[in-house]
Amino acid sequence: MKKNVFIILLAFSFVSCNSQTKDAKIKKAVIDKIDKEITKKSETKNDTMDFKIVKTDAEWKAQLTPEEYTVLREKGTERPYTGEYDKHFEKGMYVCAACENPLFTSDTKFDSHCGWPSFDEAIKGSTVYHKDTSFGMIRTEVMCAKCGGHLGHVFDDGPKETTGQRYCTNSVSIKFLPAK
Known part of the structure; x- marks a missing residue:
């Protein structure tokens, strides 16, 4: 509506x-x-569409759950406040759910109260960016640099005392690896 x-x-x-x-x-x-x-x-953030991992839709569908496929391959979005990692603050690393590319460290995670996991910085070289004009908005899409999986969007309304950025990320697009 x-x-x-x-x-x-x-x-x-x-x-x-x-x-x-x-x-x-x-x-x-x-x-x-x-x-x-x-x-x-x-x-300036090296927007490239050449990915190291390239698979057919059938291969991605066989590897990913239906929800992962919808978000990572079809650029879907999970409902806010429903994701596994929204209120998750253990020490460790977040990797791409499709290819395990390291994306974010737990020390860059913060609670933005937006309903999705938020980070103020990605691991250097782990993500690529694309202009997204869907739904009548202009946003910057964040994708895994290794497989091109859709992770979410980045906004300039993050913590000013750090980078000022908010990587608004779908929980289903990432997996958590606890610190050893």
Whole structure:
């Protein structure tokens, strides 16, 4: 319902601002600036689509649970506050559920109260980024650098005393390895 209301309001705003009024120019400038920032962020973070592990859909379906397949391969999202690692704070490492690529350490995890596991930093080189314009939003998708599995999105509203970033991650896309 909210999505439909948003789409209707968005369509109305574009129709009512059809002429190049001052408001329309300002809206376009803001959208262009956001678009450039995301593109710049992706480029500076080595956005590459060449993955070391490449499998067919049939191979992924045989390896992953249906929920893992939906999130990791079809870019799905688990419901908030339902994931295994949302309130999980043991010492250890979080790895990709599809290929076991090390992604996050427990010392970068924090409770963002968003309903998904949140980290303020990924292990260097473990993730790649892609501009995501689905659902009428502009976001930065985070994927495993080794297999291309969808992990979640990164936002610039994380803890300011650290990196300022919030890697909003699906629990089903990661597995936890406890510290030894």
